[in-house]
Amino acid sequence: MSKLVNLPLRVLEGESGKPLKIYWQRRWVRVTMILDRWYDVGKWWEGEAVKLFYRLQLEGNRVWEVFFDREQKSWNLYKIYD
Numbered sequence: 664m665s666k667l668v669n670l671p672l673r674v675l676e677g678e679s680g681k682p683l684k685i686y687w688q689r690r691w692v693r694v695t696m697i698l699d700r701w702y703d704v705g706k707w708w709e710g711e712a713v714k715l716f717y718r719l720q721l722e723g724n725r726v727w728e729v730f731f732d733r734e735q736k737s738w739n740l741y742k743i744y745d
Contacts, residue, residue: 664745665728672729674738682717682729682738696720703730716741 673686684691699718705711712734719727728742 666743666745668740668743670740672738672740674729674731680731682719685719685721685727685729685740692725693722694719695722698726 674682675684675686675691677683681697682694684693686692696719697717698720699716701716703714703716705714712732714730714732716728716730719729721727726744727740728744729738730741731738
């Protein structure tokens with residue numbers, strides 16, 4: 664199961680722009696593996712920007728989906744998997 668969240672997120676990126684750490688509940692959580700990566704065009708007919716999504720495994724075996732909004736230049740937590 665998963666839970667949609669869609670909250671702003673602080674992310675520490677590596678040189679290539681990939682997420683290395685996520686700031687969550689007043690501490691940095693390490694990304695242990697990038698499980699998947701894809702682009703989503705969203706509602707392009709309404710002018711929505713392309714978003715870069717990542718499915719991440721974090722320390723503690725948590726799995727999250729985050730996205731980078733290229734237009735807003737911001738990260739968001741999209742989904743948390745149980």
